[in-house]
Amino acid sequence: MIIPLYAASTAQVATKLVELREDGGMAALGRVLTLIVKCEAADIETSIQAANLASMEHPCRVIVLTAEDLGGPASMDAQIRVGSDAGASEVIVLRLRGGPGDHLDAVATPLLLSDAPVVVWWPDRRPPVPAADTLGRLASRRITDVTACERHIVEGPGCAALLAAMSSGYTPGDTDLAWTRLTPWRAQLAAALEIPPLEPVTSATVTGPDSASTHLMAAWLADRLGVPIRRQDVDSSFMTAVEFHLSGGRRILLDKESEESQAVLRITGQVDRVVTLSRRSRAEALAEELRRLEPDEVYGRLVTGALPARLAHAPASGAP
Amino acid sequence: MFVNPLVDPADQRVPRIPAPCALTIFGATGDLARRKVMPAIYDLANRGLLPAGFSLTGVARSDWTTAQFVSHAHAAVAAGARTPFRQRVWEQLTASMTYVSGDVADPATYAKLAEALESSDQRFGTGVGRVFYLSMPPAVFGVICDQLAAAGLASGRAADRAADRAADRAAGAPAGGPAGGPAGGPAGGPAGGPAGGPVGGPDGAKVVVEKPFGRDAASARELDAALGRAFDPANVFRIDHYLGKETVRGMLATRFANQVFEPLWCGRYVDHVQITMAEELGVGSRASYYDGIGATRDVMQNHLLQLLAITAMDEPASFGAADLRAAKEAVLAATRIPGPVAECAVRGQYTAGWQGNIPAAAYLDEPGVSAGSTTDTFGALKLEVMTDRWAGTPFYLRTGKRLGRRVTEVAITFSRTASQVRAGLDTRYLGANALVIRVQPDEGMTLRVGAKVPQTDMAVRDVTMDFSYGHAFTESLPDAYERLILDVLLGHDPLFPRSREVEESWRLIDQVEEHWARTPGGPELYQAGTWGPPGADALTRRDGREWRRP
Numbered sequence: 114m115i116i117p118l119y120a121a122s123t124a125q126v127a128t129k130l131v132e133l134r135e136d137g138g139m140a141a142l143g144r145v146l147t148l149i150v151k152c153e154a155a156d157i158e159t160s161i162q163a164a165n166l167a168s169m170e171h172p173c174r175v176i177v178l179t180a181e182d183l184g185g186p187a188s189m190d191a192q193i194r195v196g197s198d199a200g201a202s203e204v205i206v207l208r209l210r211g212g213p214g215d216h217l218d219a220v221a222t223p224l225l226l227s228d229a230p231v232v233v234w235w236p237d238r239r240p241p242v243p244a245a246d247t248l249g250r251l252a253s254r255r256i257t258d259v260t261a262c263e264r265h266i267v268e269g270p271g272c273a274a275l276l277a278a279m280s281s282g283y284t285p286g287d288t289d290l291a292w293t294r295l296t297p298w299r300a301q302l303a304a305a306l307e308i309p310p311l312e313p314v315t316s317a318t319v320t321g322p323d324s325a326s327t328h329l330m331a332a333w334l335a336d337r338l339g340v341p342i343r344r345q346d347v348d349s350s351f352m353t354a355v356e357f358h359l360s361g362g363r364r365i366l367l368d369k370e371s372e373e374s375q376a377v378l379r380i381t382g383q384v385d386r387v388v389t390l391s392r393r394s395r396a397e398a399l400a401e402e403l404r405r406l407e408p409d410e411v412y413g414r415l416v417t418g419a420l421p422a423r424l425a426h427a428p429a430s431g432a433p
Numbered sequence: 434m435f436v437n438p439l440v441d442p443a444d445q446r447v448p449r450i451p452a453p454c455a456l457t458i459f460g461a462t463g464d465l466a467r468r469k470v471m472p473a474i475y476d477l478a479n480r481g482l483l484p485a486g487f488s489l490t491g492v493a494r495s496d497w498t499t500a501q502f503v504s505h506a507h508a509a510v511a512a513g514a515r516t517p518f519r520q521r522v523w524e525q526l527t528a529s530m531t532y533v534s535g536d537v538a539d540p541a542t543y544a545k546l547a548e549a550l551e552s553s554d555q556r557f558g559t560g561v562g563r564v565f566y567l568s569m570p571p572a573v574f575g576v577i578c579d580q581l582a583a584a585g586l587a588s589g590r591a592a593d594r595a596a597d598r599a600a601d602r603a604a605g606a607p608a609g610g611p612a613g614g615p616a617g618g619p620a621g622g623p624a625g626g627p628a629g630g631p632v633g634g635p636d637g638a639k640v641v642v643e644k645p646f647g648r649d650a651a652s653a654r655e656l657d658a659a660l661g662r663a664f665d666p667a668n669v670f671r672i673d674h675y676l677g678k679e680t681v682r683g684m685l686a687t688r689f690a691n692q693v694f695e696p697l698w699c700g701r702y703v704d705h706v707q708i709t710m711a712e713e714l715g716v717g718s719r720a721s722y723y724d725g726i727g728a729t730r731d732v733m734q735n736h737l738l739q740l741l742a743i744t745a746m747d748e749p750a751s752f753g754a755a756d757l758r759a760a761k762e763a764v765l766a767a768t769r770i771p772g773p774v775a776e777c778a779v780r781g782q783y784t785a786g787w788q789g790n791i792p793a794a795a796y797l798d799e800p801g802v803s804a805g806s807t808t809d810t811f812g813a814l815k816l817e818v819m820t821d822r823w824a825g826t827p828f829y830l831r832t833g834k835r836l837g838r839r840v841t842e843v844a845i846t847f848s849r850t851a852s853q854v855r856a857g858l859d860t861r862y863l864g865a866n867a868l869v870i871r872v873q874p875d876e877g878m879t880l881r882v883g884a885k886v887p888q889t890d891m892a893v894r895d896v897t898m899d900f901s902y903g904h905a906f907t908e909s910l911p912d913a914y915e916r917l918i919l920d921v922l923l924g925h926d927p928l929f930p931r932s933r934e935v936e937e938s939w940r941l942i943d944q945v946e947e948h949w950a951r952t953p954g955g956p957e958l959y960q961a962g963t964w965g966p967p968g969a970d971a972l973t974r975r976d977g978r979e980w981r982r983p
Contacts, residue, residue, distance in 0.1 A: 143877075143900050296446045297481050303439035304450035304485065308558075311435040337438050374521050378485040384558040386453070387525050389481040401446065411444045 118191040147226045149233045150177045160236045166396035168200030171403040175204040180214035187212030218247040244284035258290040259325040280421045285408035291325035293398040312359040320345040321352035332419040451922035453486030454562030460569040461491025472513030473914040479516040488529040488553035502532035543584035563638035575659035582663040639668040644735040650939035670921045675736045676928040677913030680876040700826035707844040711836035720801030729812035737830045738938045745818045754927040765937035771817040774948035779968040781811030783835040786961030793961035807955035810834045813969040835961035840983040841872040859892040877901035
């Protein structure tokens with residue numbers, strides 16, 4: 114069910130929410146957080162879809178905010194979505210028009226669930242310093258998506274500038290879906306090192322496009338392994354391989370030839386092993402983010418340490 | 434000692450993926466494999482949690498080809514998997530499947546199995562680990578274990594080292610590599626020795642068994658001995674799938690993370706506890722197993738007593754495997770039947786009736802049930818936990834087939850407040866406060882409290898607050914079997930009962946079964962679709978209490 118409220122006030126939206134609950138006869142709801150989604154108008158539907166799926170795992174109130182300055186006086190159109198149009202709980206869509214649009218925090222505040230943690234997700238454009246953003250200040254966890262920004266900025270400063278911003282603007286509680294999408298890769302790589310011969314890694318190569326994900330992977334490996342990590346650029350839309358060179362001369366290669374769900378683990382002298390390595394949907398990545406509401410220490414260490422260190426030494430062209 | 438530099442304790446995202454292994458399922462064409470095990474394995478594959486280097490070998494008596502086995506597995510996965518079907522994942526999984534037909538008592542079966550495992554190792558690189566899942570009646574565990582040991586299949590490390598050496602040779606790696614196995618693990622024995630002895634040692638193959646763990650304490654010990662001839666006790670995984678359920682794991686969090694519950698969680702505030710596991714179904718096609726075993730042995734010995742242990746245990750020193758087990762063992766060891774068995778235990782058997790709008794046959798008329806069977810399809814038991822926390826607080830357990838509806842729950846019923854009995858509050862319609870942990874279906878929690886009736890002076894009545902965290906979960910959350918199988922592959926065992934727990938459980942159940950065996954008359958009858966025989970009500974009424982209607 115979608116209930117539109119045109120030229121509404123937040124007070125009307127809040128009243129309607131209480132009415133809906135009383136009419137629906139729902140006595141108790143288990144909700145763990147409020148998820149604020151700040152996106153472009155064009156991304157509303159896809160973002161809601163992802164948020165709804167994630168809310169199945171983490172029941173939450175979803176508040177979607179867009180602000181467009183089309184001139185004219187400030188106004189707001191609202192929608193409340195419940196039932197099959199929402200996930201586990203309700204979705205509130207607030208479209209602000211006109212005016213400066215710098216009061217989004219004031220719009221969201223009356224609609225936050227009492228006491229529950231607040232998470233902000235920017236599915237497309239990333240504020241330069243998420244923790245200083247008007248909405249970001251309301252939240253203990255702030256989720257950006259550099260990969261989506263890369264797609265938005267066709268002729269922009271490129272990946273390096275975004276990564277630099279991610280690094281310089283970092284505040285504990287920030288994470289980025291480019292990092293979340295690496296989790297299946299990191300799990301497979303960690304498991305691969307536990308297959309004999311169990312020898313130390315002397316160097317490694319990350320092969321893929323000049324993207325946030327490959328930079329983060331290289332930074333993570335550099336941080337954990339303390340050995341030279343080379344990044345090899347290829348023209349591809351996804352990371353294609355990570356290779357370890359071992360002290361005994363052998364190598365371990367995790368090789369993803371297509372964007373299909375599988376990759377091949379090749380260890381010198383051993384039979385090739387096929388592993389499942391799917392590209393994760395936005396909803397899956399978002400659900401992983403919402404599992405833990407404390408700062409991701411590992412991510413924090415990377416974006417304040419290994420990542421800027423590598424960016425300083427390697428120009429964006431992608432040399433070692 | 435090799436320390437994996439990519440494993441970071443601070444990193445809470447990365448799931449652990451097990452080491453390469455070959456999984457063999459005995460009874461692979463059976464009901465449990467079809468309904469639970471196969472779908473769980475597919476879901477693990479789909480989530481990317483199966484090891485790189487995995488093979489699945491099915492062993493059963495049916496004279497099938499591997500292709501037939503694969504199509505059987507396909508139907509099982511299509512019907513039971515929780516994650517979406519992906520052709521590529523399925524193809525990869527089926528490529529690793531082999532079917533071995535044969536009798537479990539025939540050494541030739543194991544020769545074929547050894548050959549299949551060897552071939553899997555060469556094709557998929559599964560060398561390091563072996564897991565044998567015995568989805569079979571316990572009567573054949575002994576022979577399977579002995580045959581596995583005789584065929585040299587139960588020991589893991591020797592094979593592992595052989596595989597390493599083969600890999601070394603193939604790689605042309607410099608000789609004089611780390612002697613004693615690169616793992617440098619605790620595995621004893623010379624590095625170049627032959628396949629190890631019958632006992633695999635802690636690094637040996639793993640074995641998974643399902644309940645029932647015997648039919649009494651003596652047979653449970655025999656089973657242990659049989660398993661112990663081939664497998665190290667640390668490698669024996671007893672699956673009680675209730676312990677894989679999210680709600681049951683969540684009970685630990687509910688109890689120990691909440692100041693509003695934990696202080697009240699004792700005999701001073703709790704009047705009694707009821708643990709119910711009710712099924713709607715009758716014995717169905719399981720009569721050949723069930724008849725002569727009965728509800729009390731089939732589920733009370735394991736599921737219900739495990740739920741009791743988790744409900745009643747003191748806070749473990751940690752949530753690690755050893756401490757958790759110690760806490761459960763302590764509480765089971767402190768549990769006793771308070772009084773004559775005749776007054777504390779009730780058995781029942783269903784007669785014809787209605788299951789909702791569907792007619793249900795009497796147990797004695799079910800196919801495969803022996804004439805005049807005295808098997809209990811219902812069991813109720815009163816227990817007392819003799820710890821400082823619980824002494825004097827009864828725990829009522831009941832389970833049965835063909836009961837009012839399918840439900841499993843733990844209900845903590847609190848004592849009444851003093852003001853309830855004083856004048857001023859009209860509490861005629863007020864029951865006791867209760868906290869109900871709903872294990873299945875509709876996983877969640879219900880809190881029953883008193884609230885003032887609107888428009889009355891000061892009348893108070895019960896109101897329930899239903900908390901469903903679980904209902905919000907999609908079906909893509911892992912099933913209990915999926916979690917438990919992953920735990921087996923990883924060698925994590927915090928929730929698998931060990932033999933001490935099994936033995937303590939049988940100590941209680943044996944007293945009941947022995948009493949029933951001596952008592953003429955057989956079980957009390959109850960109509961299908963009701964909540965059990967009159968004796969069950971008498972059991973609680975003797976104490977001035979009533980069963981909940983779940």
